[in-house]
Amino acid sequence: MEFSLPDDNNNLSLTRFESMLKTNNVLFFDSNEFENIIYHYLENGKISLAKKAIKLGLEQHPTSTNLRLFKTEILIIENKLEDADKLLENLHDLEPMNEEIYIQKANVLSKRDDHESAVQTLLIALDLAEVDEGIADLYALIGMEYLFLDQFENAQHYFKKCLEIDNEDYSALYNVIYCYDFLNDNQEAIVFLNDYLNGNPYCEVAWHQLGCQYVIVEDFDKALVAFDFAIISDDTFVGAYLEKGKVLEKKKRYNEAIDNYKITLALDDPTSFALLRIGKCHEKLGNDDLAVQNYYKTVHEDPLLDKGWIAITKFYNKKKNFQKALFYINKAINIDGDNVVYWKLYAQINHRLNFIEEAERGYKKALDLGNYELSTWLARADILIALGEYEASILNLIQTAEFYPETAEIEFRLAGLHFTLHESSKGHYHLKNALLLNTDYQYILEELFPNILKKPSVQQQILNAGKTEN
The missing domain is CATH 1.25.40.10 (Tetratricopeptide repeat domain)
Incomplete structure (x- = not known):
């Protein structure tokens, strides 16, 4: 449907229509005026006013196909697909060669995720369309349906056709490049x-x-x-x-x-991205004061931008100013307590400050939020060992093994923990697994369980493993 009344006429119609809504007077508009009024409201997202215009329009022009097509458009927007279908079938019986009916049918099919049928329906509309009227819009609609189907070559073909008609159709241009990107x-x-x-x-x-x-x-x-x-x-x-x-x-x-x-x-207007990048550049140049000034501006401009808080925290972390790093990561967590990167940084900084219980809390929170990196699991296990929470550490490592089976770093820790709890058979079992997997990680026992490493049975098992290896 094309709408091209002069602006003066359009504005006059809109003014009369909106004046009518404020009074009890019912004014007459021809069907073209109603179409332009409805189109204006739909283009500006004023759905309720568009619905009023459609209702009044159909009261004055009940046989207008275009007004009824606008009604189907509203029904589709409101997801009343059955009602839209019925109205379109009635319209199709009256005007089987009207391409706009097929376009709205395709919209219904697309809403139902039946994109193959939507394409076929749009191709019928394409055959019915006049040579120059709305062809580019149809090509764009077909291209979009092919995008939904992940058929990027077909989609690209139709977007290129849009550019053949209008080489300044930048939406089509972007979509052509989008297809190239997906196709690598x-x-x-x-x-x-x-x-x-x-x-x-x-x-x-x-x-x-x-x-x-x-x-x-x-x-x-x-x-x-x-x-x-x-x-x-x-x-x-x-x-x-x-x-x-x-x-x-x-x-x-x-x-x-x-x-x-x-x-x-x-x-x-200043963007947090540009401010952040300026800060990063100054940091690379060694301009620390300018770097941190831009990081401050970044988080001020957009407190929800996690990269800004991460940048300022890591800046102070690298400078070994852990207290300031902790101050800023706490501020970040207060704004967004579900950001896994924040919690991991929080844990690492607390660990460096030897705030062991807070570090454990941070690692646990990171794990709860889905950060299942091996380093996170192991860091929490080691902190639990330092806190004397041996059974909790074992449970943590068993969970870790579900994600990282047959990992020597896990097995050496489990061996040390079971020996510490005087569960010798379990200790020897895990030590055997650890030594079979990778003997290079023996230092874990030395660092975390030095007393266990001195046990004669443990020394003997390690010695026997070395002989077997040789």
Whole structure:
């Protein structure tokens, strides 16, 4: 459905309609006016007003196909698919050659995740459509249905058809590149974009996308050239400056990267990403004061950005200022207590400060939140050993073994723990497993269980294992 009344007429219709809603007077509008009013409300997300316009429109023009099609659109939005189906069947009986009916049928099928049928229905609409009217929209709809089906080559074919009709259809351009990315055809994407730019040399979007493709294939010099052309095409293109800054970082040209990030701050509201990257660059350059200033600005700008809190915590961690590191990670946890990285850092910092019980709490919380790295399990086990919680440590290690079976680091710890609890048979069993898996981890006994290592039976078992190995 195409809507192209002059703006003055459109505004007058809208003003009259909204005036009518405020009074008890019922004014007459022709069906085209109603269509434009409804289209305006749908485009602006004012669904309730669109519904009122459809209701009043159908009261005045009950046989209007377009108004009834708008009603099906609302039914689909509200997920009333059965009602939409019935209305579309009635409309199809009246106008079997109307492509808009097939488009709405395809919307219903898509909502039901029947994307194959949606494609077939849209292809019928394509056959019925007039040569130049709405063809690009249909190509885009078919492309999207193929995306839902993960048929990226088919999707790409139709998005390219959109570009043949309108080479400034940037939504289609992005989707073509999206398909190349999923197909891992980055070199093909580069060829495509270069061909596209031959006909559209000042398209900043294409230059930006070309730069991103060169980054993926790690051709950073060409990426920089592409981002420069994007900036030449539009010197207010924030995305190009950001991407150029990231590439300059990769090339260790930190001062130039900072300059590009600063341009984005001047062009638009400050972004936490740009502030964070400026901080990282200053840290690499050894400008500690400037680094930490930008980290402060980052967390002030966006307190929910975990990378900002992590950066400032790790900064103080590296400087061995553990008290400040702990202060900032506590602030981060107060904002987001379910962030697993925060809890792991919290545990590590407390461990370094010898706040053993708090460290154990941190590791446990990290595990509860799904951080199942071996290092996390083992760190908690060792802390429980230090606290004298031997049985809790054994339970922790048994859980660890479910994720990391046949791991010498686990077996040596279990051996030491069972010997400590005077469970000699279990101790020898786990020691045997440990020695079979990897004798290099014997130092675990020396570090965590020095008294156990002195036991004659343990010494003998280790000696026998060495002879067997030789």
